[in-house]
Amino acid sequence: MILAAGCGIAMLLLPRHRLTTTVEILCLAFLFGAAFVSLASFVFGFFGAGRPLRLTLTLCCLAFFAFGWRMRPKLFEDRGSRIEDRGSRIALRAMMRSSILDPRSSLPAAIALLTIGLVVWLSRLRTLGWDGLFNWEIKARIAFLNGGAIPLEFFSDQTRPWTLQGYPLLLPLTEAWFYGWMGVADQEMIKLLFPLFYAAALGLIAVGLARAGCAVWQMVFAFLLIAATPLALVGDGSASSGYADFPLAVFYLAAVVYLIEYWIEDAERSLRLFGCLAAIMCWVKQEGAVLWLCLIALAAIKIIQRRQARRLPALILPGLALLIGWRGFVGFVKPPTGDNFLPITSQTLWNNLDRATVIIPSAINEMLNWKHWGVLWPMVAVSIALLAVDRRLAALAGAVIAPIALYCGIYFFSAWPGFDIHMSSSFPRLLIHITPVAVMVVVIAAGGVRARFDQPPARA
Amino acid sequence: MRSRIIKIASACLIIVLVVVGRYCANGLRRLASASASRFESAGAWSPMSKAAGGAYNTTDRYLSSLQIPNPSEATLKVMADVPPEDAMVFITSSADEGSELVYRTVAYLGWPRPIGEARCGGAGEAPELFFHPRAERPVKWLFFYRIKPPPELMQTSRTIGPYLVLAPSPELKEWKSYCSQ
Numbered sequence: 301m302i303l304a305a306g307c308g309i310a311m312l313l314l315p316r317h318r319l320t321t322t323v324e325i326l327c328l329a330f331l332f333g334a335a336f337v338s339l340a341s342f343v344f345g346f347f348g349a350g351r352p353l354r355l356t357l358t359l360c361c362l363a364f365f366a367f368g369w370r371m372r373p374k375l376f377e378d379r380g381s382r383i384e385d386r387g388s389r390i391a392l393r394a395m396m397r398s399s400i401l402d403p404r405s406s407l408p409a410a411i412a413l414l415t416i417g418l419v420v421w422l423s424r425l426r427t428l429g430w431d432g433l434f435n436w437e438i439k440a441r442i443a444f445l446n447g448g449a450i451p452l453e454f455f456s457d458q459t460r461p462w463t464l465q466g467y468p469l470l471l472p473l474t475e476a477w478f479y480g481w482m483g484v485a486d487q488e489m490i491k492l493l494f495p496l497f498y499a500a501a502l503g504l505i506a507v508g509l510a511r512a513g514c515a516v517w518q519m520v521f522a523f524l525l526i527a528a529t530p531l532a533l534v535g536d537g538s539a540s541s542g543y544a545d546f547p548l549a550v551f552y553l554a555a556v557v558y559l560i561e562y563w564i565e566d567a568e569r570s571l572r573l574f575g576c577l578a579a580i581m582c583w584v585k586q587e588g589a590v591l592w593l594c595l596i597a598l599a600a601i602k603i604i605q606r607r608q609a610r611r612l613p614a615l616i617l618p619g620l621a622l623l624i625g626w627r628g629f630v631g632f633v634k635p636p637t638g639d640n641f642l643p644i645t646s647q648t649l650w651n652n653l654d655r656a657t658v659i660i661p662s663a664i665n666e667m668l669n670w671k672h673w674g675v676l677w678p679m680v681a682v683s684i685a686l687l688a689v690d691r692r693l694a695a696l697a698g699a700v701i702a703p704i705a706l707y708c709g710i711y712f713f714s715a716w717p718g719f720d721i722h723m724s725s726s727f728p729r730l731l732i733h734i735t736p737v738a739v740m741v742v743v744i745a746a747g748g749v750r751a752r753f754d755q756p757p758a759r760a
Numbered sequence: 761m762r763s764r765i766i767k768i769a770s771a772c773l774i775i776v777l778v779v780v781g782r783y784c785a786n787g788l789r790r791l792a793s794a795s796a797s798r799f800e801s802a803g804a805w806s807p808m809s810k811a812a813g814g815a816y817n818t819t820d821r822y823l824s825s826l827q828i829p830n831p832s833e834a835t836l837k838v839m840a841d842v843p844p845e846d847a848m849v850f851i852t853s854s855a856d857e858g859s860e861l862v863y864r865t866v867a868y869l870g871w872p873r874p875i876g877e878a879r880c881g882g883a884g885e886a887p888e889l890f891f892h893p894r895a896e897r898p899v900k901w902l903f904f905y906r907i908k909p910p911p912e913l914m915q916t917s918r919t920i921g922p923y924l925v926l927a928p929s930p931e932l933k934e935w936k937s938y939c940s941q
Binding site for chain 2: 453
């Protein structure tokens with residue numbers, strides 16, 4: 301049902317008359333499906349629970365699929381796509397046909413399957429982490445016990461503020477949807493949801509690289525690089541931990557992929573798709589609002605450069621509606637959670653400016669921590685320097701730099717007595733949000749380096 | 761010819777990945793254990809040891825300090841006839857760091873009952889109360905974790921292994937009196 305609803309939504313939103321791959325539709329279907337099912341469970345949950353709720357959602361999922369299916373023929377026509385690079389066209393076509401017998405698609409597919417298998421194995425091996433159980437899965441279990449909707453009294457329960465009742469609900473309500481169909485709240489089975497996010501990340505990296513003009517070898521490099529980043533696979537916030545950080549990273553990646561498409565091709569429908577994916581980030585985790593802000597700012601730069609200001613409302617409204625809606629609900633139920641942050645004012649910033657001497661070295665130390673990140677962030681630093689000369693991909697560099705800067709900046713407002721402890725316990729997880737996009741940056745820069753070596757020497 | 765070379769190279773790479781993967785697996789285990797060290801300091805959780813499996817995979821691991829088989833199901837069974845509107849309080853020693861994990865797991869399993877926490881300090885000190893239920897939901901049940909319940913509650917109490925006891929409390933006394941045992 302999740303895939304059916306998501307498939308319908310993806311088909312309605314995807315740009316027309318350009319190469320669209322099955323992999324792309326499947327990845328978007330999973331992301332949009334999870335977003336739709338969770339949001340609809342939350343909204344319809346106010347009116348009822350149990351079998352009527354599940355039946356309503358099932359009908360909505362099928363209706364979306366039916367609407368989307370009517371758009372299918374237009375999606376697979378390739379009329380005048382502006383991607384002219386031969387390598388990327390081969391990569392896209394290989395993905396479209398995705399025949400295991402085609403060597404150009406079988407190698408990345410084999411490596412993707414192997415790494416997904418690794419994440420499944422790790423997920424089975426590990427139990428849910430602290431936040432995975434007490435912040436996310438507990439809400440799924442409560443929703444399941446209540447027929448698919450979280451009861452209102454949970455949000456103001458004085459005895460469970462440690463569940464962070466004010467956090468958005470995409471992950472818990474998606475888990476609850478699975479529980480509803482399984483008929484049991486199963487802490488072991490639900491861990492298999494997270495390799496699906498990992499698979500979606502690999503698919504979207506492949507799609508993003510192909511659209512940015514990359515070849516098949518770069519996909520292989522990307523899959524190996526993300527698998528070689530330890531904190532993407534194991535540890536708090538990783539794809540196997542049951543936390544919302546990796547799913548947020550996948551939504552961020554998807555939004556960036558379509559932002560780049562808009563940046564390069566000036567396609568209005570890519571911008572609409574980007575706006576919807578960016579909006580969903582606000583429904584995954586609170587930090588999603590920070591990422592949403594970064595991407596909207598980047599998109600606004602290009603929109604203003606192209607004098608397309610009329611496109612701004614359609615871009616901003618979905619995210620704004622979600623943010624205002626959720627903040628309004630949280631303001632209404634008043635969850636008993638403590639404040640982790642001081643008021644965000646210039647006065648607070650001025651008073652805490654000396655924290656920069658701790659925040660910047662801590663951030664650099666974390667990014668150089670090879671046990672968490674391997675060699676990813678040093679490679680990202682070099683790659684951003686290489687990409688800086690290519691204005692077409694400036695958005696990609698911005699999508700890495702802007703969130704890191706903002707994430708470092710929030711510790712100026714930390715209310716923890718030892719803000720350095722706050723930073724060391726949460727900053728690694730925040731970096732996970734940007735990791736898949738960072739992998740894309742490295743791989744695209746590597747492609748640029750290789751292209752320079754491949755150029756024939758200029759004649760004297 | 762070129763495609764045959766790519767096919768052979770792909771097959772070789774997959775074999776290498778499988779072989780290297782087997783060696784890397786132990787490294788990944790060690791890394792994940794290190795990342796979970798803050799929980800291990802709580803004394804009750806070793807996430808990278810082979811999970812037992814089942815619907816209560818995680819909560820069984822978190823309640824392993826109760827030292828009984830299937831601790832989640834045992835806890836649920838004991839709480840089964842506690843009315844959902846009855847509030848409960850989990851009483852433990854503040855010196856026991858691992859008890860926070862046990863409290864939260866019991867509160868996880870105990871939904872929809874409000875479950876607060878009382879942490880007993882040194883001798884004669886009043887306990888610290890956390891997450892206390894609202895006044896309109898009177899506390900009628902007490903959990904005692906690694907603390908002996910008062911003798912008058914012993915007769916009606918139910919044990920969940922050697923360290924956790926659930927006792928009905930028709931009328932609440934001063935919190936300090938529950939810590940003196």
